[in-house]
Amino acid sequence: DQQVKQNSPSLSVQEGRISILNCDYTNSMFDYFLWYKKYPAEGPTFLISISSIKDKNEDGRFTVFLNKSAKHLSLHIVPSQPGDSAVYFCAARDWGKLQFGAGTQVVVTP
Amino acid sequence: GAGVSQSPSNKVTEKGKDVELRCDPISGHTALYWYRQRLGQGLEFLIYFQGNSAPDKSGLPSDRFSAERTGESVSTLTIQRTQQEDSAVYLCASSSWTDTGELFFGEGSRLTVL
Numbered sequence: 001d002q003q004v005k006q007n008s009p010s011l012s013v014q015e016g017r018i019s020i021l022n023c024d025y026t027n028s029m030f031d032y033f034l035w036y037k038k039y040p041a042e043g044p045t046f047l048i049s050i051s052s053i054k055d056k057n058e059d060g061r062f063t064v065f066l067n068k069s070a071k072h073l074s075l076h077i078v079p080s081q082p083g084d085s086a087v088y089f090c091a092a093r094d095w096g097k098l099q100f101g102a103g104t105q106v107v108v109t110p
Numbered sequence: 111g112a113g114v115s116q117s118p119s120n121k122v123t124e125k126g127k128d129v130e131l132r133c134d135p136i137s138g139h140t141a142l143y144w145y146r147q148r149l150g151q152g153l154e155f156l157i158y159f160q161g162n163s164a165p166d167k168s169g170l171p172s173d174r175f176s177a178e179r180t181g182e183s184v185s186t187l188t189i190q191r192t193q194q195e196d197s198a199v200y201l202c203a204s205s206s207w208t209d210t211g212e213l214f215f216g217e218g219s220r221l222t223v224l
Contacts, residue, residue: 006152032211043114043201043215044153089153093211096160097143102152 003027004092006101014109019077021104023090026071030092030099033066035075038087038103047088048075080108112136114216116202122222123192131187131219135204142185143203143213144177153201159185192223 005024013019021035031052036044050057050064050073057064063076077084085108090101115134123129135142144156155169159179170176174192179185189196199220203213 034211036215041217043203043217045215046212049210049212091153095166096141096211097155097158097166098211098213099155100145100153 002102003030003094004090004099004101006090006104008104009102010105010107012107012109013080015082016079019075019080019084019106019108021075021077021088021090021106023073023075023101024071025073025092027092027094027099028068028071030094032093033064033073034091034093034098035062035064036089036091036100037084038089044089077106080106082108082110084108114202114204114214116200116216116219118219119217120220120222122224124224125194126191128188128190129192129221131189131200131202131221133185133187133202133204133216135183135185135202136214138182139204139206139214140182141205141213142179143205144185144187145201145203146198147201147218148198156187156200189221192221194223197221197223 003026034049035047038044048059048062066073087103089103091098117132140161142159145153157177158166174190177187199218201218203215205213
């Protein structure tokens with residue numbers, strides 16, 4: 001039963017523009033939401049997180065928005081850079097363990 | 111070391127053989143996790159150790175899978191009688207108990223079952 005869903009397997013964006021990645025979840029007991037970035041042949045690396053009691057968290061070019069009523073979160077990357085090309089995973093914490101979405105492959109084009 | 115270390119980085123085995131995958135977490139991290147990523151898919155939770163508590167084994171796909179952890183140190187994931195569907199990258203992560211839930215991942219062990 002997939003409780004964290006990323007419905008867009010891929011996203012192509014032009015360098016300098018905004019990348020918007022979306023994530024939906026079904027479990028209202030999740031208390032923290034995180035975004036991870038993964039390059040090929042490497043482990044995922046943490047990007048940004050948000051508590052379930054907040055609706056926005058910003059860190060440099062990365063902003064995460066949480067809409068609890070819609071059980072939806074999004075990651076905005078602006079401006080997008082070539083080094084942002086990677087797979088992005090949405091994750092949600094449930095009793096200490098993280099459940100991950102299937103990932104979105106982002107390609108930033110010149 | 112500074113990060114989570116996993117070994118072997120690559121393992122090719124024949125169907126039916128047993129394999130052991132090792133994880134050295136970041137020193138001082140009380141929590142340790144095993145995830146699996148099959149080709150083209152997301153990260154699938156397998157098992158979670160937190161301090162001296164009983165591990166959360168709810169993600170183990172069958173009784174062929176088991177994991178142990180020595181105190182708050184090394185963990186070993188064992189797969190018995192491997193099947194071709196076990197082929198995946200097995201990722202280990204560790205964390206200290208923080209409010210953010212951030213996990214630090216190793217580079218993974220790629221298992222190929224022929």
